Amino acid sequence: MIALPGLSQFLDNLEEGILFLDQERHVVAINEAASRMLGQKQDAILNKLCPSLFEGTPCARNCGRIGHCTLMANAKRGKKVQDLVVQRPDGVLVPLRMWAMVLPSDEPLKYCAVVLRDRTHEIELEEEASNKMHLGGLVGHSAVMQELFRHILRAAASEASILVTGESGTGKELVAHALHDNSSRTKGPYIRVHCAAFPEQLLEDELFGHARGAFTGAAAAREGRFEAAHGGTLLLDEIGEVPLSVQVKLLRVLQEREIERLGENQTRKVDVRIIAATHRDLPAMVSRGEFRADLYYRLRVLPLHLPALRERREDIPLLANSMLANMLIRHPGRDLQISGEALDALSAYGWPGNVRELGNALEYAMVHVDGTTILARHLPPEIRETGRLTADPHARTAPAPALVQHYYRAPVQQEGQEKEMLMRALEESGGNKAAAAEKLGMSRTTLWKRLKQYGIGNPAQ
Numbered sequence: 001m002i003a004l005p006g007l008s009q010f011l012d013n014l015e016e017g018i019l020f021l022d023q024e025r026h027v028v029a030i031n032e033a034a035s036r037m038l039g040q041k042q043d044a045i046l047n048k049l050c051p052s053l054f055e056g057t058p059c060a061r062n063c064g065r066i067g068h069c070t071l072m073a074n075a076k077r078g079k080k081v082q083d084l085v086v087q088r089p090d091g092v093l094v095p096l097r098m099w100a101m102v103l104p105s106d107e108p109l110k111y112c113a114v115v116l117r118d119r120t121h122e123i124e125l126e127e128e129a130s131n132k133m134h135l136g137g138l139v140g141h142s143a144v145m146q147e148l149f150r151h152i153l154r155a156a157a158s159e160a161s162i163l164v165t166g167e168s169g170t171g172k173e174l175v176a177h178a179l180h181d182n183s184s185r186t187k188g189p190y191i192r193v194h195c196a197a198f199p200e201q202l203l204e205d206e207l208f209g210h211a212r213g214a215f216t217g218a219a220a221a222r223e224g225r226f227e228a229a230h231g232g233t234l235l236l237d238e239i240g241e242v243p244l245s246v247q248v249k250l251l252r253v254l255q256e257r258e259i260e261r262l263g264e265n266q267t268r269k270v271d272v273r274i275i276a277a278t279h280r281d282l283p284a285m286v287s288r289g290e291f292r293a294d295l296y297y298r299l300r301v302l303p304l305h306l307p308a309l310r311e312r313r314e315d316i317p318l319l320a321n322s323m324l325a326n327m328l329i330r331h332p333g334r335d336l337q338i339s340g341e342a343l344d345a346l347s348a349y350g351w352p353g354n355v356r357e358l359g360n361a362l363e364y365a366m367v368h369v370d371g372t373t374i375l376a377r378h379l380p381p382e383i384r385e386t387g388r389l390t391a392d393p394h395a396r397t398a399p400a401p402a403l404v405q406h407y408y409r410a411p412v413q414q415e416g417q418e419k420e421m422l423m424r425a426l427e428e429s430g431g432n433k434a435a436a437a438e439k440l441g442m443s444r445t446t447l448w449k450r451l452k453q454y455g456i457g458n459p460a461q
Helices: 007-012 032-038 058-066 070-076 120-133 143-156 172-181 200-208 244-256 282-287 293-299 309-329 340-348 354-368 381-387 402-406 415-428 433-440 444-454
Strands: 017-021 027-030 082-087 093-103 111-118 162-165 190-194 233-237 258-260 267-269 273-278 302-305
Touching (some): 032 093, 032 111, 058 082, 070 093, 143 172, 143 302, 162 172, 172 190, 172 233, 190 200, 244 258, 244 293, 282 293, 309 340, 309 354, 340 381, 415 433, 415 444
Parallel strands (some): 162 302, 190 233, 233 273
Antiparallel strands (some): 017 027, 082 093, 093 111, 258 267
């Protein structure tokens, strides 16, 4: 044991946890912070083998395989820290940062000090920063997107009708999803109607339903999308394509909150939040008499406009890497990253098809890439020509999505494999659930449910 006057009191006043190990990696001394982080009393930890305190982590596995403290070996090679997630006896997951110090001693037993730092608060700050760049399926750190995120969250708290505008491919449906998911109606249904996909007669039936015998072939009554969305949200996508005759009935629903099925005189109350979306210039359509002015103003109580991708070019690298990570989930075993020259080419292009076209360009590159790095020459011709870039084998490489490194090398077929994959994702994300969910291609809610299902730690933390 270490016997210096006042040393124990000094160590117990540190925020960092300290473990002293002998040559056999037994714990010979421990301070209060380490005891708290590991969720065990000091007396219970003394004389234990260090790897047993971090069971299930890469550090413990390596230590058990090699037979000596890998942290010490790493420290001698210049690798100072290691991040890992420890599951305490009470089931709580604690993200820790660890490093080792070799202490000089004249005694036969040489001491190694293992230092622990609780990263819980740091992870919370990282997740908060990550959440500011993601809202549902929307991604962006540009000022215009951050402003949009704020407007979406404010609008989600309201029950007023919303009109989402923007060019084709900008992600208007993603905005509608984000509005629903962040509203008080999130547990209710989310229903989408693509208004341009139906001719006038069928659109009316799709929206309002019909009574039995309302027309030839109506052998049974059928509820429409408004009734199906009761208690939830209804997205009227491409509202600018709705015929004037149907616009009249939509106006009544917005005013009276009731509908009538085709062939029926009975009115039915509906409790639905209406979100309309369009890429068309509705004010110009109103002036030409192609869209009812009263319906337009009823729909745009809270207007939201999505910027074109060319108006937020600083988001392109973030978007491209996020999209590539999601695509690789569908292609187990692929290991890809985007080179700096490819990102330069993507950022230089005009993107008339917006985010949707960016996704298509990455799909094209995945087919044409002949290695593990997407270069400019692997992109569609129109993007290469705009960027006027040539392939450079020494081009800088953008950080690859973390997902590429370890996940989905083979399909997960058993629960045990999935549980191990979840633990590995948390491990390599340093306990950051937002980052782990992104690695695994799932939402934080889905990750939370999986953690709860397998009894991994305290998922609510």
